[in-house]
Amino acid sequence: MTVSMTARKVLLAVFLIALALPPFLGANSYVLQVLNLSFIYAIAALGITIATGITGLIVLGQAALMGVGGYSTGLTMTVLGWPWWLAMPAAIVITGLAGAGLGLLSMRIKGHYLAITTLALNEIFRVVVLNESWLTGGPFGLRDIPVLRVPMLGTTVSQQLYLPLLIIAVLIYALAIRMYGTTFGRRMRAIRDDDLAAETMGVNSRRVRVLAFVLCSIAGAIGGSLYVLTFGFISPNNFALFESIRMVLMVVIGGLGSIGGTFLGALVVTGLPEMLRGIETYYLAAFGLGTVVILLTVPRGMGVIADWVLAPWLPEARKSQADQPVKQFKAEDQEAEDARAVAVAERLRAEREARAKSAPAPEARGTLLSVENASKKFGGVVALKDVSFTVQQGEILGLIGPNGSGKSTMINAISGIAPITSGRIMLEGKEISGQPAWNVHAAGISRIFQNVRVWGSMTVLENVMIAHPATRDLDVLRSTFGARSANAAEDEARVAALEALSLVGIRHLADRPASDLSFGQSRLVEIARGIVNKPRLLLLDEPGAGLRGGLILELAEILKDLRDKGMTILVVEHRIKLVVEMCDRITVLNLGEKIAEGSAESVARDPVVVDAYLGGKVERRRPAKTPAPDMTGPANPITN
Amino acid sequence: MLAQVIVSGLAMGAIYALVALGHAFVWKTMNIVNFAAGEFVTFSAFIFVATFINGFNLNFLLAAFFAAAVMAALGAAFSRIVFARLQNQRVFVAIISTVGFGLFLKELARIIYGPQPLYYDGPFGQGAVSLGGVMITYQQILIFGVAITIMVGQYLVLRYSMLGKVMRATALDRETAALMGIPVNAVLAGTFAYACVLAAIAGILMAPLFFVTTEMGTLVGLKGFVAMIIGGFGSIPGAILGGLLLGFSENTAAFLISATYKDAIAFLVLLIFLVIRPEGLIPEANADRA
Structure with a gap:
């Protein structure tokens, strides 16, 4: 069933209008207060969605960030006597700085370490607030903070603040969705899915991680501030570890990574216990178990509904996922795929031949990349030993060698994800070794991975x-x-x-x-x-691995096409046929050392190379007359 | 007075070490950290005191045995039903799942046993012996005795028995172990069950030190994880060392600096270690990348 995007926009409008109605339909203060609270938590929990759900950085201490915001607002208002419109931005700045610190910490620690550290910081925050009662009021908290008043919207505070809170929440969510679909959101998701690939494709993961934490803290600070301004009272218990876990629950029930889902999750986790007063004993146990079940069986949670409605504003991935069950690649598609590949290869070849007739391919000019005495050690293992070679402008250079010869290490070293231990790598006279991967990418070196990423x-x-x-x-x-x-x-x-x-x-x-x-x-x-x-230089790590006939053909044509357009290519490949067919020159590595260099022909004749591949000395009675090993024959060990 | 503080710190450290050992075993075999470990401690303390001691009026040894058996069964079931499925999930999904399960277990304890704190005297009462001017309670002696027995026994089993070899083989390379005919899934469930038994023993030994409440284990589970990190992620001797060091420094610092910040000290120690020596005291080869 497809529902048009317009219909979904209407649905969203209806939902929001319905959400705005309660104060006008005479809902009592209690109901309004619960809804107000869920809007506040929706904002704070959005921080977890941004950091954990979208960027993959686990935050289990969001309540502390909310608390920093809350106490900052409360203290600046009571102690310094600031008005709310000064106190709140100050709280956001203070908490944002705390988040930046946390982000810098996340450079060094990841995964489990980050989880326990954020938990630890939450606990430290609670203990500090509890004990420093001269400032925070200790266990009794801060009282009598002036709450916000909007007299024209009603008589009670909950009536007055209902619409403002809803509008702020909706605005913040709209911004989050906008961010999700634009470049910063893409970078965050790339880091979550595969940070190594993200870094090599030019994503400055340090900056993105720090900013993700800052955004997470800002959401927490806004939530904490609004809490203070709505209730006029805070105590350490409002920001204990348990509150952090409750917000994680909202995010999980809303489907980890779904922005709209988090809003629904906040409504459910805050509202449901109030509706089910009679069985309140059980609801936390149910939420705990629900978290496990949702993550393992329906990880998209309530995001299924939210993302379906919000599809007009989300990138296509969510649209298609929301519309149709995930389509698996089937065997019958294989033939069509093969036919398509052959057709593309044909087209590229025809284009290339047409070009060749009108204008001959330009000659190679000068050195693009030079690797100088590069060595790489992993502990005691020497993966590269004093390797030097150059890549000329506009050529396709093949890098071959038996398994374990250091080819992939070389590619990783050039692209900046496994820095060399000594020596240097220069791109057009500028040193790129020692630079982070994203700077190497910006300098004009791009790559593909051996196992697709x-x-x-x-x-x-x-x-x-x-x-x-x-x-x-x-x-x-x-x-x-x-x-x-x-x-x-x-x-x-x-x-x-x-x-x-x-x-x-x-x-x-x-x-x-x-x-x-x-x-x-x-x-x-x-x-x-x-x-x-x-890119000036494209690094290919076994581009042919795992590909079938038609795709191999297409790949070879694509690479030649790129070379004709002036791109320089360094390729690691095992299929000698592919190497011989497309490479201008070949460099051979063995056990981390360069053992040969030259044209495909000369390298294939080189006895050192043959020895390296065959794993020992080969008896050659008449070396001068021995024909070059048949590089394409199935019996030759090089091809296998 | 300081000696007194150190002894009780080490006793608590032995309990952290037991929990840390459980974390290390689970990490070594399954590469997941169980953030619900503390709730396993809580739950076992409740089963032990409320069900087997107060309910069935069993003596200490029998009650402890049954509590450990129940926790082992619970652990094996949890491992097969939930934990095994977390293996191919992303790290943060696995972590959040165990946090969620911890909440469930804690609330389950409250639903079954009620919110009232339980009091348990310990098998030998609250007496103490004086050793060169330092008072050591019977319960502390029991804690040291049990912890040492378990650590020595576990070392012997891992080092010399077939069971130990099977566990180590599974930890080193699960696929190869399976190809060699080792029932990998059973070994994984068994390892997790053993981690739960360690948590159960921690809960049983802790019960007389504090009131038994639904909150009693949460921080112990987290501090056990901290102990494993400062000892060396996944290192067995590191877990023991880390636990003792954590208990010692926590109590000593609380005594010398500020008792009100006692719970924060363990986490400060963690932060210091993460900055200065993230690989821990006894680094492990297949540790999580910090």
Whole structure:
């Protein structure tokens, strides 16, 4: 069943209007207070969705951040006598700084360490607030903080604040959704799905992580501030560890990573216990068990509903997931896929031949990349030993060698994810070794991985757009608030990404979630992602691994096409046939050392190379007359 | 007075060490940290005191045995039903799931046993012996005795028995272990059950030190995890060392600096370690990347 996007917009409008009605329908203060509370928690819990759900950084201490915001607001208002409109921004700044500190900490610690650290900080916060009663009022908390008053909206505080709180919550959610779909949101999701791939594709993971924590804290601070301004009272118990876990519950029930779902989750976790007063003994146990069951069986939780309604504002991945069950790649698709690959290969070959007739390919000019005495040690293991070689402008250089010879290590070293221990790597005279991977990418080196690493939860288009330089340096504020230049950059990246997808022949898959693709299709997405920024040097780590006939053909044609367009390529490959067919020169590594260099022909004749592949000395009676080993024959060990 | 403080700190440290050992075993075999460990401690203390001691009027040994058996069964079931499914989940999903299960277990204890704190005297009462001017309670002696017995026994089993070899093989390389005919799933469930028995013993030994409440285990579980981190993520001797060190420094610092900040001290120690020596005292090869 498809419901048009307009219908969904209407549904959302109806939902929001219904949510705005209670104070006008004479709902009593108690009901309004519960709803007010759930709006406040919806805002604070959104922080967890941003940090944990979208960026994958686990935060189990959100209540403490909320508490920092709450106490900052309360103290500046009571002690310094500031008005709320000064106290609240101050609280946001203070908490944001705390979040930035936490973000810097998350550079060093991840996963379990981050979980226990955020829990620990929550507990430390509670103990400090409890004990420093000269400032915080200790266990009795802060009392008699002036609450917000909007007399024209009703008589009681809960009536007066109902609409303002709802509107603030809706606005913050709208901003979050906007951020989710633009460049910063893409970068956050890429880090969650695969941070290594994100870094090599130009995502500055440090900056994104710190900012994710800052946003998380800001959401907490706004929630804490509003809590104080609504209730006029806070105590350490409002921000204990248990409150953090309750907010995590909201996020999980709303479907981890779903923004709209978090809102529903907050309504349920705050409202349901109040509605089920009679069985309150059981609801926490049910929530605890529910968390496990939801995560293991329906991980999208209430996000299924929320994302369906919000589809007009979400990237395509969620739209298609919400509309149709995830489509698995089936065997019968394989033949169609093969036929498509062959067709693309044919087209590219025809184009290339046409070009060759009109203008011959340009000659190689100068050195692009030079690796100088590079060594890499993993503990006691020497993976690369004093390797030096160069890559010339416009050539395809093959890097071959038996298993364990250091080829992948070399690629990782160049792309900046496994820095070399000594020596240096220069790109056009500028040193790139020692730079973080995203700077290497910005300098013009792109890569694909041996085992495909696409970001599964994002669409194919989004996967490719991330690597485009136009949106790389857009900050979260400009992209979220939709400055004109930011929108133009988004459009530019989208157009370039679609072009790259057309080149590799999978434009029709642009709106599909990357997790739905076959292995071969994912590899093509990686290639599109690798070339969308028009890199000076493209590193390919076994691009042919796991591909079938038609796709191999297509791959070879794509690479030649790229070379003709002036791209320099360094390729690690095991299929010697592919190497010989497309490489201009070959460098051979064995046990971390360079053992040969030269044309495919000369390398294949080199006895040292043959020995390396065969694993020992080969008896050669008449070396001068021995023909070059048949590199394409099935019996030759090199090809196997 | 300081000696007194150190002894009671070490007694608490032995309890952290038991919990930390459970964390280390589970991490070594399943690469997940069980954030519900503290609630297993709580639950076992309730079963032990409320059901087997007060309910069935069993003596200490029998009650402890049954409580440990129930926790082992619960642990094995949880491992098979929930924990095994968390293996192929992302880290933060696995962590949140165990946090959720902890909440469930804590609330379950409250539903079954009620919110009133329970008091338990301990098998030997609240007496103490004086050793060179330092008073050591019977319960502390029991804690040290049990902890040492378990650690020595566990070392011997792991080192010399077939069961130990099977567990170590599974921890090192699960696929190869399965190919060699080791019933990997049973070993994993067994390991988790053993971690739960350790938690149960911690709960039983703690019961006379404090009132038995639904909150009693939460911090102990987290501090056990802290102990494992400062000892070396996944390291067995590290867990023991980390636990003792944590108990010692917590009590000593509380005595010398501020008693009101006692619960925060363990976490400060954690933060210090994460900055200075994130790999822990006795680093482990397959530790989680900090």
